[in-house]
């Protein structure tokens with residue numbers, strides 16, 4: 538059992554709190570605020586896409602861990618070259634500009650997921666983390682729980698054609714909004 542307390546929280550979203558791992562500075566633990574399927578979905582998605590998207594993912598351990606705050610997904614904690622925890626893309630945009638290298642990575646990421654029909658639907662800028670590595674910025678997509686997720690059993694996205702359409706629409710919207718560009722394959 539891994540013991541956690543609130544002083545170890547490094548960030549949080551609407552669904553999960555993200556704790557630093559007490560025994561490993563290179564890892565974090567994601568715990569659902571209300572027990573649900575987010576971590577199980579993320580792990581399933583990670584297994585499905587890890588080879589195709591390896592450059593753009595934080596590594597995840599294959600099993601959930603037991604902690605004092607509940608079951609946790611154990612992932613690589615993305616840090617900059619100086620050890621600082623890397624910011625989400627929305628935090629990054631407050632102080633930095635997207636350079637050509639980062640723009641190229643975003644376009645490659647969206648091109649890969651559209652080409653391989655990896656149906657992620659949540660491209661909130663808080664779900665991307667921008668690592669300032671020795672050789673420049675590195676993009677990581679750190680919230681995979683939207684993979685093939687539909688709101689209801691009868692949602693249109695149950696049908697592959699509509700699932701791909703929604704993926705294309707969402708990735709196009711992100712590219713236009715944050716990269717100020719018309720995507721090539723994502724249209």
Ligand SMILES: Nc1ncnc2c1ncn2[C@@H]1O[C@H](COP(=O)(O)OP(=O)(O)OP(=O)(O)O)[C@@H](O)[C@H]1O
Nearest residue numbers: 548549550551552553595613614615625663679680
């Ligand atoms: N592997 C990681 N390394 C560094 N920071 C991370 C990592 N994973 C998540 N974060 C930070 O923690 C925040 C919350 O994580 P995440 O998006 O997984 O939570 P969530 O509650 O599932 O999100 P949502 O609000 O979309 O439901 C992110 O915005 C990001 O800044």
Ligand SMILES: [Mg+2]
Nearest residue numbers: 550663664680
């Ligand atoms: Mg999120």
